[in-house]
Amino acid sequence: MKIALTGSTGRVGRFIAREIIAAGDTLLPLSRPGYRLGDRPDLTGCDALVHCALAHLPGRYRGGEGEDPEGFRRTNFDGSIALFEAARQAGVARVIFLSSRAVYGDYPPGTALTEHLPPRPDTLYGAVKWQAEQALAALAAPGFCPASIRATGIYGPGSGHKWQTLFEAFSNGAAIAPRRSTELHGHDLARAVRLLLQCQETGAFNAxxxxLDRHDLLARVARLTGVTHPLPARSAAAISAMTSDRLRALGWRPAGIAGLEATLPKMLAQRADAAGR
Structure with a gap:
């Protein structure tokens, strides 16, 4: 297969790019500076498109619009529509859109978020993702098969990974606020994309x-690094976790805590290497 991938060098896209290459497929990378959302790339000959690119303030997704909400919406929603239409016109058969758990928005904390719940986004980021999901689904036609993955927070090794600032703050003895969150390894997201590229299932898939509590995460970091600064308190906040029933029905099995423990040494080694340069 020849697969076009937007955001191929980004924090999330790089995992998917590696998966595509490892599977022996041909990758058409669409990333800055050669590609920007809103461009209509030449997708002739591509069998599939995976759309991961998002224009946002560095390190921020929710709130990534900063002081320019209209520009954020125009770039990300209108740009996604232009991309989807370019794919359909080029005869691309399969399109996978990277959406977000943010589409579920304001459900009460502790709600089990299933794919059957109607989205209720309460941020511009979540609203733009949900609107793009709907626009893509509306383009479905014989020979054009779209699907969306609603992913939670993605972690894993690589420059600028999501916990880099947190690890540095803990190492420096800064006070860390309690927090719990749902997490997914980038490799497991990439495997979910691979599964969807190999089937014709449509609609939305939770991933x-x-x-993970920051207390437990940083306790593991402390054991691996010897840092003895105080750990944050455990969070008592109720968390709305997504169920991933549709992906699991396709055979998807994420790595769980074992995956976290296997990758933490790699993430910490990267930080040590960067500090030594």
């Missing part, structure tokens, strides 16, 4: 794995 989530572990519920």
């Amino acid at each position: 989530s794995d572990i519920l």
Whole structure:
């Protein structure tokens, strides 16, 4: 297969790019500076498109619009529509859109978020993702098969990974606020994309794995690094976790806590290497 991938060098896209290459497929990378959302790339000859690109303030997704909400919406929603239409016009058969758990928005904490719940986004980021999901689904036609993955927070090794600032703050003895969150390894997200590329299932698919407390995460970091600074208190906040029933029905099995423990040494080694340069 020849697969076009937007955001191929980004924090999330790089995992999917590696999966595509490892599977022996041909990758058409669409990333800055050669590609920007809103461009209409030449997708002739592509069998599939995976759309991961998002224009946002560095390190921020919710709130990533900063002081320019209209620009954020125009770039990300209108740009996605232009991309989807370019794919359909080029005869691309399969389109996978990277959406977000943010589409579920304001459900009460502790709600089990299934794919059957109607989205209720309460941020511009979540609203734009949900609107793009709907626009893509409306383009479905014989020979054009779309699907969306609603992913939770993605972690894993690589420059600028999501916990880099947190690890540095803990190492420096800064006070860390309690927090719990749902997490998914980037490799497991990439495997979910691979499964969807190999089938014709449509609609939305939740992708989530572990519920992780910062106390437990940083306790593991402390054991691996010898840092003895105080750990944050455990969070008592109720968390709405997504169920991933549709992906699991396709055979998807994320790595769980074992995956976290296997990758943490790699993430910490990267930080040590960067500090030594």
